[in-house]
Amino acid sequence: MLLSKSCVYGLRASLYLSAKQDEYISIREISEKLDISFHFLTKILQQLTADGLMESYKGPNGGIRLSPKGRKATLLDIVIAIDGPELFTQCALGLPGCGSEDPCPLHESWLGTRTAISNMLEKTSLEEIAKEGKQNRFRISAGGTFNWS
Amino acid sequence: MLLSKSCVYGLRASLYLSAKQDEYISIREISEKLDISFHFLTKILQQLTADGLMESYKGPNGGIRLSPKGRKATLLDIVIAIDGPELFTQCALGLPGCGSEDPCPLHESWLGTRTAISNMLEKTSLEEIAKEGKQNRFRISAGGTFNWS
DNA sequence: TTATTTTAAGACAAAATAGTCTTAAATAAA
DNA sequence: TTTATTTAAGACTATTTTGTCTTAAAATAA
Numbered sequence: 159m160l161l162s163k164s165c166v167y168g169l170r171a172s173l174y175l176s177a178k179q180d181e182y183i184s185i186r187e188i189s190e191k192l193d194i195s196f197h198f199l200t201k202i203l204q205q206l207t208a209d210g211l212m213e214s215y216k217g218p219n220g221g222i223r224l225s226p227k228g229r230k231a232t233l234l235d236i237v238i239a240i241d242g243p244e245l246f247t248q249c250a251l252g253l254p255g256c257g258s259e260d261p262c263p264l265h266e267s268w269l270g271t272r273t274a275i276s277n278m279l280e281k282t283s284l285e286e287i288a289k290e291g292k293q294n295r296f297r298i299s300a301g302g303t304f305n306w307s
Numbered sequence: 308m309l310l311s312k313s314c315v316y317g318l319r320a321s322l323y324l325s326a327k328q329d330e331y332i333s334i335r336e337i338s339e340k341l342d343i344s345f346h347f348l349t350k351i352l353q354q355l356t357a358d359g360l361m362e363s364y365k366g367p368n369g370g371i372r373l374s375p376k377g378r379k380a381t382l383l384d385i386v387i388a389i390d391g392p393e394l395f396t397q398c399a400l401g402l403p404g405c406g407s408e409d410p411c412p413l414h415e416s417w418l419g420t421r422t423a424i425s426n427m428l429e430k431t432s433l434e435e436i437a438k439e440g441k442q443n444r445f446r447i448s449a450g451g452t453f454n455w456s
Numbered sequence: 457t458t459a460t461t462t463t464a465a466g467a468c469a470a471a472a473t474a475g476t477c478t479t480a481a482a483t484a485a486a
Numbered sequence: 487t488t489t490a491t492t493t494a495a496g497a498c499t500a501t502t503t504t505g506t507c508t509t510a511a512a513a514t515a516a
Binding site: 331333334349350352356363364366367368369 | 490491492493494495
């Protein structure tokens, strides 16, 4: 699996929030609409909040929203916040000493491939994806029922 | 992580065997040279044997070797035998209904990226990598002590 | 103030992955 | 035949990831 489940949940929730305005959205709503365990999602979003990508507010009409930083962020920022940077820094075979001077058999092509992965995640901000989403009605749930409006 | 640990161990053992002639190599030797748990490696290699990519022989001077099929195989064949094909067939967000008619935000670029990954793993057979390895002395262990000879 | 709604935090459980250990079966050599 | 060497098989443990549940803390409104 390229991305952990936690990471995928974090990405989908970020996409959900990107379609909303600045109001706080309850995690309960997100978890129900995207069919993700509420408590599990809460933990993941706490990470993103700690990272400054989201802002939360307690109490009635509280919830979570993307911070300004989060709106400018790309999917790569979310992935690194949750799964860490290893995918984009390490040898494909996990060999500590692998490098251009002493490469594993995959070294050269892995450099290109992992750049392709990071480009894929980096090329558009959440803000921009939200715009495209409103045009293209991108799927972000298994049921495909999310309304980008 | 792109590949599971089991998968990486299987790849490194395959590369080790690719450098050898047709004789049986003991799993003990591979596990010591590549610093992989012996019993764990045994299980992984049993999978590859069951898949017809390797051949094993019990008893003194027994061991394991690549089958003719295994010599012609690519790293992609090893990866699919151990981690399964999901990485190359599924949506990046794991959404069941994602497809060109109803895509997730990553759908289009993921098609290209996952092809890049599979090309990376598919472009050379173990046989060919072994030739290159003998020229380039590719690293396949953390210590980097493997002798392609 | 009191009750309600929400996130925060952390204990706990379940499932998947990774790793260890013991015994069985096959083979070869003494 | 007996012993040693090797893979096969499976029970078992440890760790990581995923998921659940309870309580605390903050905020709002009655």
